[in-house]
Amino acid sequence: xxxxxxxxxxxxxxxxxxxxxxxxxxxxxxxxxxxxxxxxxxxxxxxxxxxxxxxxxxxxxxxxxxxxxxxxxxxxxxxxxxxxxxxxxxxxxxxxxxxxxxxxxxxxxxxxxxxxxxxxxxxxxxxxxxxxxxxxxxxxxxxxxxxxxxxxxxxxxxxxxxxxxxxxxxxxxxxxxxxxxxxxxxxxxxxxxxxxxxxxxxxxxxxxxxxxxxxxxxxxxxxxxxxxxxxxxxxxxxxxxxxxxxxxxxxxxxxxxxxxxxxxxxxxxxxxxxxxxxxxxxxxxxxxxxxxxxxxxxxxxxxxxxxxxxxxxxxxxxxxxxxxxxxxxxxxxxxxxxxxxx
Numbered sequence: 001x002x003x004x005x006x007x008x009x010x011x012x013x014x015x016x017x018x019x020x021x022x023x024x025x026x027x028x029x030x031x032x033x034x035x036x037x038x039x040x041x042x043x044x045x046x047x048x049x050x051x052x053x054x055x056x057x058x059x060x061x062x063x064x065x066x067x068x069x070x071x072x073x074x075x076x077x078x079x080x081x082x083x084x085x086x087x088x089x090x091x092x093x094x095x096x097x098x099x100x101x102x103x104x105x106x107x108x109x110x111x112x113x114x115x116x117x118x119x120x121x122x123x124x125x126x127x128x129x130x131x132x133x134x135x136x137x138x139x140x141x142x143x144x145x146x147x148x149x150x151x152x153x154x155x156x157x158x159x160x161x162x163x164x165x166x167x168x169x170x171x172x173x174x175x176x177x178x179x180x181x182x183x184x185x186x187x188x189x190x191x192x193x194x195x196x197x198x199x200x201x202x203x204x205x206x207x208x209x210x211x212x213x214x215x216x217x218x219x220x221x222x223x224x225x226x227x228x229x230x231x232x233x234x235x236x237x238x239x240x241x242x243x244x245x246x247x248x249x250x251x252x253x254x255x256x257x258x259x260x261x262x263x264x265x266x267x268x269x270x271x272x273x274x275x276x277x278x279x280x281x282x283x284x285x286x287x288x289x290x291x292x293x294x295x296x297x298x299x300x301x302x303x304x305x306x307x308x309x310x311x312x313x314x315x316x317x318x319x320x321x322x323x324x325x326x327x328x329x330x331x332x333x334x335x336x337x338x339x340x341x342x
Contacts, residue, residue, distance in 0.1 A: 004251070004252045005028070005029050006030045006080060006083050006084075007024055007029050007031050007082055007085070007248065008076070008082035008085045009031060009033050009086045009088060010034050010035070010067055010073075010085070010087045010115060011067075011089030011090065011130075012034065012088065013033060013037055013062075014035070014039060014088055014089070015191075016130065016237065017033070017035070017089075018191055020088075020241050020244045020245070022190070023241055023244075023245060024245065025060045029059065030058075030059045030060075030061070030080075031059060031060050031061070032063065032076065032082060033060070033061065033062045034065050034067070034076055035062070036065065036067075036089075037064050067089045067107070068106060068111050069114075070117055074121050074122065076118075077118045077119060077121070078122045081123070081124070082124050084126045084127075084128065084248060085115065085119055085124055086128040086248070087115050087128070089107075090107060090130070090158075091108060091155070092132075092155060093199075094153045094156070095293070097154035097155035098154055098294075101154045104158050105154075105158055107158075108158035108161075109161050109162055109165070112166065113165060116166065116169050116172060119172065120172075125173055126172075126174075127172050127175070128174070128247045129166055129174060129175070129176045130177055131159050131176050131178045132155070132156065132159045133178050133180045133181075133233070133261065134156035134296070135149040135159050136149055136150065137149060137150030137296065138296055139296065139298050140299045140300065141231075141298045141299075141300050142302040144261075144302050144305070152294050152296070153294050153295070163176055163259075167257075173254075173257050175250060175258055175259075176260070177243060177259075178259065178260070178262060179240060179262050179263070180232070180233040180235050180299060180300075180301045181200075181233055181235060181263075181299070182235055182237055182240050183203075183234050183237070183322055184202075184323075184326045184329075185237055185326055185328070185329035186237055186241060187238045189328060189329055191237065192237060192330075193326075194330070195207050195326075195330055201270060201273055201274075202234070202326065204216055204217070205274050205277040206323075206327065208285045208286065209278070209283055210330075214286065215288035216274065216285050216287050216288065217287075217290045218271070218274075218289055219290050219291065219292055220290075220291070220293070223292075223297050224297065225297065227272070229269045229270035229271045230269065230297055231268065231269050231297070231298045231300065232268060232269075232270070232273070232300075233264050233265065233299055233300045233301045234266075234317065234319055234322060235262060235263045235301075235314060236314070236316040236321070236322050236325070238315075239262075239264075239316050239317050240262060242312060243260070243262045243306065243312050246310045247260075247310065250310055258305075258309065260303075260306040260310055260312075261302055261305070261306060262303070262306060263300070263301025263303055264301065264314045264317040264318075265301050265302070265303045265314070266300070267300040268319055274287070276320055279320075280320065280323050280327060
């Protein structure tokens with residue numbers, strides 16, 4: 001097997017990492033997942049964690065470990081000699097990051113330094129990094145990847161700093177993917193996000209619509225937007241997984257380092273998103289208006305570069321389609337029908 005066909009994935013049991021690992025392993029790549037397994041219980045596609053170091057298939061290997069442990073990372077990379085590393089492992093809550101700044105810096109920044117250090121020691125020089133559109137800051141309405149970034153909270157700042165560290169590493173060829181608002185489930189219904197205790201707008205709206213929560217919090221209604229609420233770019237999990245696979249192919253062709261926005265290219269206000277959920281469920285969703293948060297007013301992707309250079313474009317990211325898939329996924333999740341034995 002060629003070295004480029006061995007892919008190590010940090011955070012490979014996570015919401016985006018798990019379906020990416022699953023897809024690549026089914027395509028014939030040898031996938032090594034390095035994950036602490038602390039959060040995998042919330043990922044319905046992973047019903048049980050394989051024994052550390054023992055994969056259930058020849059092309060899927062799971063190793064339990066923390067990216068803050070450079071010795072463990074280095075050991076795994078030396079052993080399996082990946083040609084490409086996909087770095088998902090991170091803490092991702094903007095709200096939590098303001099309360100636990102040191103933890104976010106330790107995990108997201110020092111963890112990334114450790115990944116780079118382990119790669120250099122083991123001789124791997126190809127990295128795909130999962131970043132975030134939050135690095136753009138207050139207003140990102142169709143900005144290109146070359147635009148100046150202005151992160152507004154600790155989580156976004158750690159992603160920006162991690163990007164800078166990666167770009168300054170001369171020995172590494174990299175692809176940075178700036179995901180916008182990832183939501184929903186994969187098309188096969190195997191992976192997705194459960195709506196219980198999920199703070200995102202659409203899962204929260206579904207919780208209210210299904211009677212699991214009384215009211216939906218909306219943060220601010222006097223923004224300079226048509227209906228006064230913040231505008232977001234929703235991209236389906238299915239399309240994000242495809243972008244990761246396309247980034248691997250991009251790496252295999254020895255293309256130069258680059259940054260790509262991964263979004264739908266379509267803006268939807270908070271109230272518009274709620275109305276789509278209401279239409280799907282056939283019921284009104286009560287709203288609880290709350291104070292504005294430290295977040296972007298408008299965040300919509302310019303995806304021209306990803307279309308042109310990655311050959312990627314969104315195919316499953318119309319909001320009604322995303323919500324249909326998430327509702328179906330949730331029903332299967334409740335009935336315990338989502339199950340992948342990797």
